Amino acid sequence: MSKLWQARFFTTVNHLRDLPRTTVPEIAFAGRSNAGKSTAINILCNQKGLAFASKTPGRTQHINFFSIGGAHVAMHRHDPINMDELRCLVADLPGYGYAEVSGNAKLHWQRLLGDYVQQREQLAALVLMMDARRPFTDLDIQMLEWFAPTGKPIHCILTKADKLTRNEAVNTLRQAQAKLDSYVDEDGEGFPFTVQLFSALKRIGIEEATAKIEELAGLNDMPEAVPATEDGTGEAPAAGPDAAGSGSGSGSESDADADADPSPAP
Ligand SMILES: Nc1nc2c(ncn2[C@@H]2O[C@H](COP(=O)(O)OP(=O)(O)OP(=O)(O)O)[C@@H](O)[C@H]2O)c(=O)[nH]1
Numbered sequence: 001m002s003k004l005w006q007a008r009f010f011t012t013v014n015h016l017r018d019l020p021r022t023t024v025p026e027i028a029f030a031g032r033s034n035a036g037k038s039t040a041i042n043i044l045c046n047q048k049g050l051a052f053a054s055k056t057p058g059r060t061q062h063i064n065f066f067s068i069g070g071a072h073v074a075m076h077r078h079d080p081i082n083m084d085e086l087r088c089l090v091a092d093l094p095g096y097g098y099a100e101v102s103g104n105a106k107l108h109w110q111r112l113l114g115d116y117v118q119q120r121e122q123l124a125a126l127v128l129m130m131d132a133r134r135p136f137t138d139l140d141i142q143m144l145e146w147f148a149p150t151g152k153p154i155h156c157i158l159t160k161a162d163k164l165t166r167n168e169a170v171n172t173l174r175q176a177q178a179k180l181d182s183y184v185d186e187d188g189e190g191f192p193f194t195v196q197l198f199s200a201l202k203r204i205g206i207e208e209a210t211a212k213i214e215e216l217a218g219l220n221d222m223p224e225a226v227p228a229t230e231d232g233t234g235e236a237p238a239a240g241p242d243a244a245g246s247g248s249g250s251g252s253e254s255d256a257d258a259d260a261d262p263s264p265a266p
Pocket residue numbers: 031032033034035036037038039040052053054055056057058059060061093094095096159160161162163198199200201202246255259260261262
């Protein structure tokens with residue numbers, strides 16, 4: 001069972017001064033608004049509605065932290081987690097590049113994001129989520145270049161791979177790998193950048209992403225524990241496509257990409 005299934009909501013932060021005073025490694029999910037960050041977190045943590053996924057771009061506006069470790073079967077989901085057993089935090093970062101956000105709010109987000117990824121010592125690695133149909137936009141590159149000097153790993157996840165044919169997917173992955181390989185430091189050394197395909201809808205790349213994130217977060221030597229669940233029974237929710245969830249059931253919200261909701265009937 002994935003360690004990530006133990007995830008629980010931890011805290012929401014709107015200013016860097018409010019970042020949790022924890023020392024455990026953090027893994028942050030960054031990417032354009034609507035790239036599928038929250039959906040991927042829900043799928044990887046096997047919990048509907050953990051991170052709020054939505055058809056409305058720009059939904060995740062603060063840094064939402066989820067804890068791994070310290071939650072047990074007998075605990076209600078609202079009980080505080082055992083901080084001694086906290087092993088890792090997963091951060092769902094606000095999406096960038098959403099055009100309709102006002103100038104001030106946009107600046108606030110960009111500063112929050114830039115400062116967090118560049119300065120947060122506990123941040124062990126960045127998971128950079130990009131729509132497989134248009135990866136490496138200017139803002140993705142900016143994020144990559146903000147973080148690269150830290151020398152820490154970036155794992156790129158090319159989302160919504162279900163929108164590509166098999167051939168397109170193979171080519172997209174190859175091109176992304178080549179793009180990442182083209183980054184070298186002053187000594188000609190490459191960076192610890194990796195990339196994979198992913199689809200919450202078709203459940204592509206879940207095991208690969210889980211293994212990578214567990215490795216990056218140093219969770220591999222963590223003992224097995226019972227995952228946190230919404231009802232406190234310890235029974236994991238069904239691992240079907242439904243696990244992605246979509247926080248919004250409202251049909252009135254627009255989705256510029258007309259993406260399929262990755263929570264179809266089984
Ligand atoms: N086809 C398809 N659609 C997906 C997939 N993953 C997410 N989506 C859809 O993409 C939209 C955005 O997903 P979110 O997970 O809310 O995106 P986000 O990156 O968290 O967006 P912000 O919170 O705005 O930064 C939703 O309509 C999802 O249903 C996928 O694998 N395939």
